[in-house]
Amino acid sequence: MTVSNIPGPLINDRYKSDPVGRFLDFILKKREQELPFVGLYCGYAPVELIRAMGAVPVSLCASSQRTIPAAEAVLPANLCPLIKSSFGFIRTNTCLLFELSEAVIGETTCDGKKKMFELISHLKPTHVMDLPQLPDExxxxxxxxxxxxKLKIFLETTFQANxxxxxxxxxxxxxxxxxGLIDGFFDYMTLHPPPLxxxxxxxxxxxDAVTNSGELQALMAGISRTLDERIAAGICFGTPASPRVLVSGCPIGGDSGKVIRIIEEAGGVIVALEACSGMKGYSIRIEEGTGDPLRAVAEATLKIPCSCMTPNGGRLAMLDKMIRRFRPDVVIDVVLHACHAYNVESYKIMKHAQYRHGLPCLKIETDYSDGDVEQIRTRVEALFDSL
Ligand code: SF4
Ligand code: SF4
Incomplete structure (x- = not known):
């Protein structure tokens, strides 16, 4: 089963269809304005504080196989590839954004990451936030x-800002x-099949990372027009018979994007991305006008249902909402090697999807190398054949 390609580009030339070019334009513009950059690795970092002092939050590079050999000269090989890749980028001076960042924010989400921060903290002012991991306390x-x-104090002191x-x-x-804009856009993924x-x-x-809300709104209007034209012309991705896939688990990007490609090449249509790199954060809102914006920001970020939380009922609740909204036929849970939290939680996620929603599930453990591409392909194709 194959899925036909759809005509592009979705983000038309007026706004640049090239994401790398768009990103570089954004960085250059901020450099010209002489704004400081603050590097981040995780969704728990409250970007509102960074922007409120006039700095630019940037996600640091973390998803390439190329930087892993350099990392493994220091780190154990049996560590999550995301951590190894992050560290390798720094060790080889190839993360442009780390080079530009004047400070780095980390969190104690998982052991490997928090120990990795110790190894880079001499390079830049680094602030590690101690994330409480029992959300029901x-x-x-x-x-x-x-x-x-404490992060506010760190930022104000480091940047002499208020x-x-x-x-x-x-x-x-x-x-x-x-x-709101991005979450609203996800409505297109509820269509059967979707137009992208x-x-x-x-x-x-x-x-999201390279626009303010006004720019994003203008871009979204253009994108929606293109998608509406596709819908009117009957252009979509896949067919009504294509398996609709919800992909859950660890963040996916860069070299782990192979899983996404394999799913689509096998005839699947991805309608929902549960991970932080996908839809997870966009359903959360920060309470406005409380009189205590710091607390409002803290309460909102704490709602992120990362597997580092225990128990992590918020993730099951979010999964329920996503399944009801996007109506997948299958759930594919992607776990990065040596990510123990997502790996152990995978059992719960799969049982929940199977018994609560009657959905077939597949767990894929992978890393950033391409050695398992054919094995993953065989398993995904077998899953789709069984539907
Ligand atoms: S999965 Fe957890 S640790 Fe990783 S980026 Fe998301 S919130 Fe942070
Ligand atoms: S994928 Fe898992 S092990 Fe890797 S950094 Fe994220 S939470 Fe930690």
């Missing part, structure tokens, strides 16, 4: 709010507007 909000307050409450409130509104493929979906999500 009574004092969890207070503890995380305290960590967000993060004013009204600026933070404005950035909260900005985040909510952008999340997964790469285009990623391209749209990628706009």
């Amino acid at each position: 009574e004092d969890v909000r207070e503890r995380w709010t305290e960590m967000v307050s 993060i004013a409450a009204d600026r933070l409130e404005a950035e909260i509104r900005e985040t909510n507007k952008k999340c 493929n997964c790469q285009e979906l990623y391209d749209v999500i990628g706009l």
Whole structure:
């Protein structure tokens, strides 16, 4: 079974269809404005604080096989590829954004990551936030709010800046507007079949990092027009018979994007991406006008249902909503090698999808190398054949 390609580009030339070019334009513009960059590795970093002091939050490179050999000269080989790749980028001076960043924010989400931060903290001012991981505890909000307050002090001290409450409130509104626009866009993925493929979906999500809400709104209007024209012309990705796939698990990007390609080449249509690199963060809103924007930011970020949380009921609840909204036929849970939290939680996710929603599931453990491409392809094709 194959899926036909659809005509592009989705993001038309006026706004540049080239994501790398668009990203470089964004960086150059911010450099010309002499704004400082702050590097991040995870969704728990509250970007609103960084923007509120006039700095630019940037996600650091973390998903290439090429930097792993350099990392393995220091780190154990049986470590999550995301951590090894991040460290390898730094060790080989190939993460442009790390080079540009004047500070790095980390969190204690998993052991490998937090120990990796120790190895890079001499290179840049590095602040590690101690993430409470028992989300149902009574004092969890207070503890995380305290960590967000400490981040504020770190940023203000490092950059000799002031993060004013009204600026933070404005950035909260900005985040909510952008999340609303992108989450609304995901409605296209509810169509049967949808009018775009997964790469285009990623391209749209990628706009979040390089636009403000006004720019994003203008871009979205153009993108929606293109998609509406496709729908009117009967152009879509796949057919009504193509298996609709919800991909869950670890963040997917760069060299782990092979899994996405294999699913589509096997005839699947990806309608939902549960991971942080996909849709997870966009359903969360920060409460506006509370009078305590720092706490509002802390409470919202704490709602991210990462597998580092235990118990992680929020992830099952989010999965329920995604399944109801996007109506997948199957769930494919992607776990990066040596990511113990997502790996152990995979059992719960698969049982939940099978017994609560009656969906067939497949767990794929992989890394950034291409040695398992054919094995993954065989398993995905067998899954689709069984439907
Ligand atoms: S999966 Fe967890 S640790 Fe990884 S980026 Fe997402 S929130 Fe952070
Ligand atoms: S994928 Fe898992 S092990 Fe790797 S950095 Fe994220 S939470 Fe940690």
